[in-house]
Each structure stands twice: as C-alpha cells, then as structure tokens.
Amino acid sequence: MHLKIAILAGDGIGPEVTNEAVNVLTTVANARGHVFEYIPLLIGGVAITAYGTPLPPETLEKTLRCDAALLGAVGDNKFNHLPPSERPEAGLLRIRAALGGFANLRPAVAYKALADNSPLRPEITDGADILFVRELLGGLYFGEPRAWHKSTDRAHNTMVYTRAEVERVARIAFDLASRREKKKITSVDKANVLECSQLWRAVVTDVSRDYPTVTLEHQLVDSMAIHLMTRPRDFDVVLTENLFGDILSDESGVITGSLGMLPSATLGGKVNLYEPVHGSAPDIAGTGKANPIGAILTAAMVLRHSAGMEAEAKLIEDAVDEALNEGNRTTDIARGNVAGQTTLATTQMGELILGKVEARLSAA
C-alpha cells in the first residue's frame, strides 16, 4: 500500500508531538512492507509568519491530494491581537471545512495505570470508555452572520443547524454505537433554551428509529458536564454539536489523566483529518514536557480509519498501555515521588513507545 499523508505540524508543541507520531507510522509501514509518503505543509502561526495567511493555497491543494492529513496543533499567542478570521485557528477551521469531514471522533479512555493521576477517585473512572462524536462543520463556528461592531460595542455569532447536518453525524454515531458493547448514545443539547438544540433532539430521535439495538438518551449540556465527572462509566457514545463537543471533550481529559492523552479522527469528508485534541500548549512548548501519547494514539486512528490496519492500530494502543503500566510518564501525567515511576521527555516517551511497537510488530 502507498499512503500519502499530509503532515500539518503547526505551532508550539504541534511539531514536537507530530514527530513522535510520524516515527511510529514509519515503523509500522516498514514492518508491513507499505510506503507511507509524508508531505510536510505549513498551517497556523508558522504559515502566517512565512506567507501571511494561516492556510496557504499550497497547503490546501496538496492536502486535498493526500489520502489522510495528520495535524499537530495551531495557535500562537503572538497572533492574539488578530481578528478570528486571520488567526492561526482560522487556518484549521478552513482546512476542516475544505476537507469536509463532519464527524469528529474523540475517544476518552481511563487507563488503569493512570487511575491515580486523575483528580477523580479511581472507583469513579475505572473502566470509563467514552467515544465523543462531535459535529465539526456546523453551529457557532461557521454560522453566518458573525461580526464585532466596534463602533457600537456589539458582537454576534450565529448558531445554525440543518436537518441534513444533524442527520449525517447522528448516523455515524449510531453506526459506531451499534458496534460497541454498551450500544448506548447520549445526545447532548440545550433543548430547554435553543431552537438549534430542539431540531438536534428531533432529528437524533428520528434517526434512532433505524437503530433498534442502540439505546438513546438525551442530556442537557450543563448537567452533562457534571455527570461526565461524577459517573463517566455510564456513558458510551456521546453525540454533540460542535461547541458542546469542543468543551466536553477537553473536560474528558480529566478522566484519562491529561488532555495530552486524547486523540481524534475526523471522518466523512474528502480526506480524513487526524489531530490530537489538545492545542499548541505555548506554556510548555520547547521544554520537552509535551506528552506525545495523544498524537501517537492519533496515528493509530490513521491506521484504523485510513489504512484498514486495525491490528496495527490496536498494537500501538497496547504499546501505549504497556509503557504506562511500566510506570513511564511525561510531566503532565507524573505524580511527584511515586515509586516505580519515571518521568520522560517527549522524545524519550516517543522512542520508548516506538520500541514497544517494533517488538510487537515483529512478534505478530
């Protein structure tokens, strides 16, 4: 197989964690006789610096000709003064829209080895295994009109959803739920206040009729925020609109122990887009403290969803599990002075997991 992958490393810790993910992908490709061709492209703050725009035309054109795109993170405080349409984040939103993927899968799993790292008690997180399906191309992010009228000190954004937009992401969520053990969907909305959420609830309910094996529950987003922290094990697939999914998926970092542990894959468009959930983390960029596991698990999702390599995807996930079980930690998942734990830098953690992937590939 020849797989062409756009590498959109971006800003801050983006390049640091993407490098580790690419090393893992290369190892898998070599071991299995595949060729993974990487096309490094600029996006975000680094693209603004080089070309004056967060999404240069070349980046988009070349990414559209790839089989998959792997993104690190975008965002740089030095561009905070710019309007939203010119900031690094606009590059990410534009490429998401152009690639067309609307179903953003964000798994959040409680690792046994990290039970003591979560601020939640182990008996609360133990066994939690949630798959967020976040609608990625609608809602407040893309709704028009939008503006900040500086002369009148007034600003507005528009939340828009159509039946078709809700239905297509709901179908993906129901398909995924029907293949999972619990077969349950929690659809999150704010139907007590927002018309968009009332439409959302009606469409999700309609779609559910085609999936008799899947149980559907509706949950208001504000109370969902607390249920996620008090009883995360009760959830299976969590289906949300764009902004609610952005917020709740970061919150689920608490269940796993760190935001740096969370991967994602965006499906349904011309080219699947893969990105860890976290951002460019300017507070730790360049210090070697970035956790590469979210990016490495994102590489596993590339194999699962763009290369049909389920066994190899699982093998990477098992290698991560083993690394954690042995007590290996990056700073974000380390607890001071715990016996049997070693704190590693980004590249050290990447290399350690890579070694375990190599060993598993040759054993399999």
Ligand SMILES: NC(=O)c1ccc[n+]([C@@H]2O[C@H](COP(=O)([O-])OP(=O)(O)OC[C@H]3O[C@@H](n4cnc5c(N)ncnc54)[C@H](O)[C@@H]3O)[C@@H](O)[C@H]2O)c1
């Ligand atoms: N997909 C993306 O590109 C993406 C996602 C979220 C935020 N951002 C951007 O990133 C910038 C910073 O945003 P933020 O600080 O709100 O969110 P962030 O996710 O970058 O960081 C939040 C906190 O988590 C920590 N963290 C994040 N990833 C980590 C990792 N892999 N290992 C260890 N610690 C990690 C950071 O150090 C920070 O303390 C902003 O410009 C924002 O717009 C980009």
Ligand SMILES: CC(C)[C@H](C(=O)O)[C@@H](O)C(=O)O
């Ligand atoms: C950077 C930003 C545009 C992005 C989002 O809000 O979707 C990020 O927070 C994410 O979760 O991927």
Ligand SMILES: [Mg+2]
């Ligand atoms: Mg986010």
